[in-house]
Amino acid sequence: MLVIGSAQAVNIVVSIIRVKVVALLLGPTGIGVMGVYSSLKDMAVQAAGLGMGSSGVREIAVVRDEEERLSLIRHLLFVAHLIAGTLALMVIWLMRVPISIWLFDDATRASEVALVGLVVLLGLLATSQLALLQGLRRIDELGKVTVTAVLASTATGLLMVWWLDEAGLIWLLMFQPLATVTVAAYFTRRLPKRQLNHWTPLEMWHAWTPMAKLGLSFMLGGLATTGTVLIVRGTITQELGLEATGHFTAAWAITITYVGFLLSAMSADYYPRLTEVIQNRPAAIRLINDQSQLGLAIGGPILLLLIGWSHWVIVLLYTEEFTPAVTLLQWQLVGNVFKLASWPLSYSIVAAGRAKTFFFLEVVFNVVFIALVFLFLPSFGLQITGIAFLVAYIVYFVCAWLLARNLHAFTWDPVSRLVLGVHAVLAFALLLVAFTFPIATALVAPVLAVSTGLFGLRLVLIKIGPEGRLSQRLTRAYAFIGWPINGTS
Numbered sequence: 119m120l121v122i123g124s125a126q127a128v129n130i131v132v133s134i135i136r137v138k139v140v141a142l143l144l145g146p147t148g149i150g151v152m153g154v155y156s157s158l159k160d161m162a163v164q165a166a167g168l169g170m171g172s173s174g175v176r177e178i179a180v181v182r183d184e185e186e187r188l189s190l191i192r193h194l195l196f197v198a199h200l201i202a203g204t205l206a207l208m209v210i211w212l213m214r215v216p217i218s219i220w221l222f223d224d225a226t227r228a229s230e231v232a233l234v235g236l237v238v239l240l241g242l243l244a245t246s247q248l249a250l251l252q253g254l255r256r257i258d259e260l261g262k263v264t265v266t267a268v269l270a271s272t273a274t275g276l277l278m279v280w281w282l283d284e285a286g287l288i289w290l291l292m293f294q295p296l297a298t299v300t301v302a303a304y305f306t307r308r309l310p311k312r313q314l315n316h317w318t319p320l321e322m323w324h325a326w327t328p329m330a331k332l333g334l335s336f337m338l339g340g341l342a343t344t345g346t347v348l349i350v351r352g353t354i355t356q357e358l359g360l361e362a363t364g365h366f367t368a369a370w371a372i373t374i375t376y377v378g379f380l381l382s383a384m385s386a387d388y389y390p391r392l393t394e395v396i397q398n399r400p401a402a403i404r405l406i407n408d409q410s411q412l413g414l415a416i417g418g419p420i421l422l423l424l425i426g427w428s429h430w431v432i433v434l435l436y437t438e439e440f441t442p443a444v445t446l447l448q449w450q451l452v453g454n455v456f457k458l459a460s461w462p463l464s465y466s467i468v469a470a471g472r473a474k475t476f477f478f479l480e481v482v483f484n485v486v487f488i489a490l491v492f493l494f495l496p497s498f499g500l501q502i503t504g505i506a507f508l509v510a511y512i513v514y515f516v517c518a519w520l521l522a523r524n525l526h527a528f529t530w531d532p533v534s535r536l537v538l539g540v541h542a543v544l545a546f547a548l549l550l551v552a553f554t555f556p557i558a559t560a561l562v563a564p565v566l567a568v569s570t571g572l573f574g575l576r577l578v579l580i581k582i583g584p585e586g587r588l589s590q591r592l593t594r595a596y597a598f599i600g601w602p603i604n605g606t607s
Contacts, residue, residue: 129268134435136272136290137371141436144284146364149436150355152287153367154221155234157348159291162238163245164341166206169333170198171245176469177329178253179390190325192250199246203239210235221352230288237288240295247302250309255390259305267297331473339480346484350491350503362500365443368436369504372424373450381413381461389465396469399526406522407531408581409462410538415574417458418541419567425451425548426563429556442500448552449504452545456508456515459538463518466526475521482517486510533577540570579603 140148174195181187210217214232218225251260275290282289347370355363388409395401424431428444428451436443467476490506498505522528530538544566552559579592580603593603 128265132268132272133371136276137368138435139276140279140287140290141368141440143279144287145437146361146368146439148284148287148364149367149440150351150360150364151222151284152291153363153370154348154351154355155230155288155291157344157351158217158221158231159234159237159241160344161341161348162206162210162234163241164337164344166202166238167199167242167245167333167337168202168330169337169339170195170329171242171249171333172468173329173331173333174246174249175253175389176393176471178250179255179393187325190322191329194322194325194329195246195249196243199242203242206238206242207235210238221348221355223356230285233288233292237292237295240292240299244295244299244302247299247306250306251302253390254309255387256305256309257387263298263302263305266301267294270301271297328471334473334477338477342480342484346488350488353491353495354500354503357495358500362442365440365446365500366503368432368440369443369447369450372431372435372447373454373507381458388462389469392465392469396466396526402466402469402526403528406462406466406526406528407534410459410530410534411577412581413458413461414455414537414541415570415577418455418537419571419574421451421454421458422541422544422548422570423563423567425545425552426559426561426567428552430560445501446504448549449501450507452549453504453508453511455538455541455545456511460511460515460518463515463522463528466522466528467518470525472525475525479514479517479521483510483514486513537574537577540573544570576601576603 137149140152144151174191177191178188181191211232214228214235215225218228218231221227221231248260248263251263271290271293275286275293278286278289278293280286351363351366354366388405392402392405395405425448428447429441432440432444432447464476464479467479487506487510490509491503494502494506519528548559548563548566551562575592576596579589579596582589596603
């Protein structure tokens with residue numbers, strides 16, 4: 119988790135710089151256009167990929183000690199993503215004019231829309247390579263791919279934006295998967311050579327079918343989310359204009375991208391590990407509780423700090439023009455407390471191979487979110503997207519908990535309940551105070567973040583044990599302040 123977390127931290131810093139430069143050069147409209155391109159790309163990747171990147175991780179984790187089977191899955195992943203990406207490229211190119219009119223009410227962006235198809239192809243090829251590394255738990259290589267690709271793609275992409283203005287946004291989007299697939303291919307080529315067996319069509323079909331079935335749930339669930347965001351952005355553009363879409367995109371980027379780094383760090387190892395023990399209920403329940411505690415212990419203090427400092431964060435990452443996104447961001451940050459808590463639960467459904475159940479869970483969030491936005495956007499304005507995000511994730515969390523209890527007899531242990539309860543109560547309290555006393559919230563938030571951070575760090579040290587020089591120093595520091603770590607929480 120530390121390796122991927124460090125890589126994602128670099129990714130976040132570089133992403134902050136990337137978005138800041140785009141905001142300075144192009145303003146809210148440029149951020150809005152970039153957000154629409156990204157949503158189209160995400161939706162196409164989800165639809166064309168059939169979720170086989172995620173299901174492939176599970177399959178590779180299961181068969182990684184079976185050389186012949188692993189070779190077959192590795193071959194299938196690459197070929198399936200290559201074919202899917204090529205088909206997606208062709209469809210988007212043929213539909214470039216209608217898509218441009220639908221998203222922008224303007225056909226002049228058809229050329230840039232067509233290039234999104236190439237971004238999708240590159241993205242799917244990168245997905246097949248990353249799935250292989252993650253399934254094999256090659257964590258160091260995953261970290262190196264993340265850091266190298268983001269640095270290279272950001273440098274070249276921002277040069278294109280500086281040179282071409284708004285027309286350079288599509289190239290900024292394209293260089294990210296291009297760099298990822300190039301760097302990832304370097305590492306996957308260094309893996310043990312796969313067997314060059316001549317598999318029969320029936321063997322390939324039997325290997326592809328279970329991955330496609332589980333992947334279909336990933337695809338439909340992911341497509342529901344990316345499609346929902348794309349529809350919401352289009353609705354905001356039509357009702358409130360591209361500038362409002364830029365404000366929504368700014369808040370959404372912080373909510374999803376910057377909090378998502380923690381989920382990416384944990385999932386790199388958690389998903390394959392959970393897959394290996396999912397049939398052992400006691401072990402699975404312990405692992406789910408551990409991940410829930412770690413996610414909230416590490417991410418919770420950051421969310422509390424961001425709620426209080428949302429205005430400064432928005433101005434720092436974007437410009438003063440984006441201040442309408444502040445309240446929207448605060449609502450979404452409270453929703454992220456429940457997202458962090460529900461994430462380990464939802465992965466228990468995936469690890470068990472319950473495709474239909476996982477799809478149902480993803481649909482729940484999107485139905486609640488988009489329904490509230492459509493119903494109340496005219497009366498509440500842009501702020502309803504933040505309120506809807508919070509409500510939808512509370513509903514999602516409850517459903518994920520009930521499903522995990524039904525499938526795995528999951529129960530929260532006392533520490534998990536304490537960590538979730540503390541962060542949920544504090545997040546809601548900060549949100550309420552922020553509406554009337556924003557200065558007080560800005561002063562209280564860092565105090566609460568430090569307090570919960572100390573508790574969370576202590577919890578992490580209990581989990582990882584005293585091994586390592588840094589852990590020993592921190593353990594001594596807690597003993598010095600009168601809060602010794604004795605192996606219990």
